[in-house]
Amino acid sequence: MRIGIMGLGRIGAFHAETLSGLPAVTSLVVTDPFTDAAKSAAERFGAEVADSPEAVLAAGVDGVVVAAATDAHPGLVLAAVEAGVPVFCEKPVARTMREGVAVLEAVRDAGVEIQIGYNRRFDAGFVAARAAVASGELGALHTVRSTTLDPAPPPPAYVAASGGIFRDCSVHDFDIIRWVTGREVVEVYATGGNRGADYIAAAGDADTTAAVLTLDDGTLAVVSNSRHNARGHDVRMELHGFRDSIAVGLEDRLPLRSVEPGTSFPAGTPHDFFMDRFAAAYRAELTAFTEVVAGRRPSPCTVADALEAGWIAEACTLSLHSHRPVTVEEVRRQS
Numbered sequence: 001m002r003i004g005i006m007g008l009g010r011i012g013a014f015h016a017e018t019l020s021g022l023p024a025v026t027s028l029v030v031t032d033p034f035t036d037a038a039k040s041a042a043e044r045f046g047a048e049v050a051d052s053p054e055a056v057l058a059a060g061v062d063g064v065v066v067a068a069a070t071d072a073h074p075g076l077v078l079a080a081v082e083a084g085v086p087v088f089c090e091k092p093v094a095r096t097m098r099e100g101v102a103v104l105e106a107v108r109d110a111g112v113e114i115q116i117g118y119n120r121r122f123d124a125g126f127v128a129a130r131a132a133v134a135s136g137e138l139g140a141l142h143t144v145r146s147t148t149l150d151p152a153p154p155p156p157a158y159v160a161a162s163g164g165i166f167r168d169c170s171v172h173d174f175d176i177i178r179w180v181t182g183r184e185v186v187e188v189y190a191t192g193g194n195r196g197a198d199y200i201a202a203a204g205d206a207d208t209t210a211a212v213l214t215l216d217d218g219t220l221a222v223v224s225n226s227r228h229n230a231r232g233h234d235v236r237m238e239l240h241g242f243r244d245s246i247a248v249g250l251e252d253r254l255p256l257r258s259v260e261p262g263t264s265f266p267a268g269t270p271h272d273f274f275m276d277r278f279a280a281a282y283r284a285e286l287t288a289f290t291e292v293v294a295g296r297r298p299s300p301c302t303v304a305d306a307l308e309a310g311w312i313a314e315a316c317t318l319s320l321h322s323h324r325p326v327t328v329e330e331v332r333r334q335s
């Protein structure tokens with residue numbers, strides 16, 4: 001199978017490496033306006049270089065991976081769909097919900113599969129958690145805790161263009177809470193703090209946040225995020241039901257130090273980067289995309305799925321800035 005890649009920055013180059021190692025992928029065609037990035041991927045992974053996204057689509061590709069900067073996602077996704085080529089697009093669908101909804105409307109009846117890159121859906125721990133909830137072994141849930149703590153903040157230019165921590169980072173928690181529990185979020189109450197890098201506050205953003213989400217069956221989900229977690233990249237989820245409790249990410253590389261006497265857990269080297277924490281999940285995600293391209297399965301994360309996580313991020317952003325609970329319906333109506 002011949003796969004095109006549009007965008008070879010941080011995640012695009014990583015996806016190029018993963019794709020080049022998948023047995024289903026026989027050739028890669030890559031493009032990036034920053035031509036050195038495309039040339040370097042071509043050299044490292046034996047890819048062909050195309051001088052534009054149009055040239056990638058004209059090069060007989062079976063599927064394309066969009067890993068370009070977020071602003072470019074809608075145009076590149078629509079070009080692939082128009083060419084009838086299945087597309088994997090990194091999250092988010094678009095920079096704003098308005099543009100994301102426009103993409104959804106434009107592709108609704110196109111009959112071309114689109115997979116959005118919420119990689120946690122392919123992590124073995126989250127997959128097991130979803131199965132445990134679905135089996136009923138936990139009983140009805142009452143509490144979910146979802147945590148994403150980054151070791152260090154991104155640079156100022158990234159923060160300024162990110163749309164804020166809820167849209168950029170917590171959106172992964174929001175997607176995985178929906179996917180693991182199978183429930184929708186109806187209301188959020190969010191707050192944030194700024195005790196770290198000054199440029200985050202200057203950009204009008206928080207460096208540390210907490211949000212309480214109320215799910216449509218009354219379960220409470222507590223989401224905790226920070227750009228400052230010196231011990232490492234900490235991604236975890238706890239699910240507490242009336243019959244049992246489970247945890248994702250409670251393994252030896254968890255970046256947390258126990259002070260309990262006689263306890264040696266966790267004993268491993270802490271995860272220090274999301275690409276390290278989720279390397280296997282990214283591989284499983286792109287393997288799934290090759291199955292989508294081959295027509296063996298539908299998209300495991302549609303544009304509509306991805307937009308739902310986006311609405312929760314919008315509600316949390318409004319809640320943070322207005323200091324009040326916000327329903328997801330309110331932000332949907334306002335857009």
Ligand SMILES: NC(=O)c1ccc[n+]([C@@H]2O[C@H](COP(=O)([O-])OP(=O)(O)OC[C@H]3O[C@@H](n4cnc5c(N)ncnc54)[C@H](O)[C@@H]3O)[C@@H](O)[C@H]2O)c1
Nearest residue numbers: 006007008009010011012032034067068069070072090091
């Ligand atoms: N799912 C995840 O875990 C995850 C992780 C990181 C990034 N992302 C997403 O991936 C996207 C890229 O992030 P990044 O960190 O790699 O950014 P980056 O800035 O490192 O790379 C973006 C690349 O896109 C290229 N580009 C811009 N416009 C283009 C176009 N029209 N066609 C082709 N290439 C174009 C740029 O030249 C650059 O090389 C973002 O949307 C981000 O949200 C997702």
